Amino acid sequence: MDLDIDTVRVARTRADCVLRPGEVFLGGGTYLYSEPVPAGVSGLVDLTGMGWEPWSVDGAGLRVAGTCTLEQLVSGPGALGAHTGGPYRALGLVAPCVSALTLSSKVGRSATVGGNLALGLPAGSMVGLFVALDAVAVIWTSGVPTGSTDGSGAREVAVAELVTGAGVVDLAPGEVLREVRVPSAVLAQRTVLRRASLTSTGRTAAMVTGRAGDQGPTITVTASVAAALSLHARDHAAVDRWIDRMDSTGAWFEDVHGSREWRAAMTRRLAHEAFDELVGA
CATH class of the missing domain: 3.30.43 (Uridine Diphospho-n-acetylenolpyruvylglucosamine Reductase; domain 2)
Known part of the structure; x- marks a missing residue:
């Protein structure tokens, strides 16, 4: 360094x-x-000197500070989600999403949720996590509003719309990703993760996260595409049509960690597996 x-x-x-x-x-x-x-x-x-509480849960849902480390995310919200069928069932998605980053414990103690989101890398699995949880990012706008010292002068954007391309994020110069909010209605819902990489310890090249919501399963694709794509899936045929559209629009991301063709094939397989698990097949 x-x-x-x-x-x-x-x-x-x-x-x-x-x-x-x-x-x-x-x-x-x-x-x-x-x-x-x-x-x-x-x-x-x-x-990190701002002293933000890493995470909290109340009647409105889960709040995760931008400076919450990945280790804190796993030991806090991740631990809440470790009990299958409990009130925080959806947070069972936390630990596998962090593991998808294949990072060392040393990095996990320092790397932050906000940093992973703000980088906007396709393999940044915090995007897949929080999109699946229908989360909203709270962003401090640049400058200090008159009379404000506590973070007013903020805007909200769905995490699904935060990353718009590979390394392209909806953050203007001087803006700060203050926190991510997960609504309470989501916390008890079932979630799923499927991922693929070229090697057992390699970078994630295709990742599918999903949630069994009130309107049926929602499936989200990251890593194999430049920005997260989601579908409210009714059946396997709808999943296939969705993947076919990605093929026709050239949505697949390609680098040394996987070709477009391989990522497309893996994404299709993982999406069907995730749908089956969410509907209880």
Whole structure:
């Protein structure tokens, strides 16, 4: 790691989150520290100093802070979902989604939910997790609204619409992904995950998450496409038509971790498996 930067500031108030020229936000830093410093970046603003509660559950649902580490996500909400059939059944999806990242325990202690979402990488499994849970991202807009110190001046966007392409995220310069909210109605519903990679410990190349909602199963595809795609599936024929449309529109993402053709075939298989599990077949 060789970070050629001039300053590091620790943010402790909303006012500290106003970026100065050349600054970018720092969450866990596990990706930023592994890559060359982007051109023009001369300073970091560390969001972990904000002291946000990693997660909480109340009558409105689950809230996960942008600075919640993946380890905290598993030991908190993930543990709540470990009891099949309980009031937090849907959160059984947390641990396998984190495992899909094939990260070390050291990285898990530092990498954050907000960082994974904000990167917008196809293999970033926090997207598949929170889209399946019908979550909304709360984003602090840039600058400090007059008279505000507690995070007002925010907008909300469905996580399903947050990532719009490979590495392309609906975050304007200076905006902060404050938290992700999962509605209470979702928490007791059944969920499922299926994934594929070229090797047993390789990067996820196709991932399907799903939830058995009140209107029937919802299936979400990530990793094999540049941005999450979801379907309210009625039957296997509908799943096939959906995958066929992805074929016809060239939706498949391709890199060294999998060809378009292979990802398409794996996605089709995984989507059918997820549908079967959600309908209890």
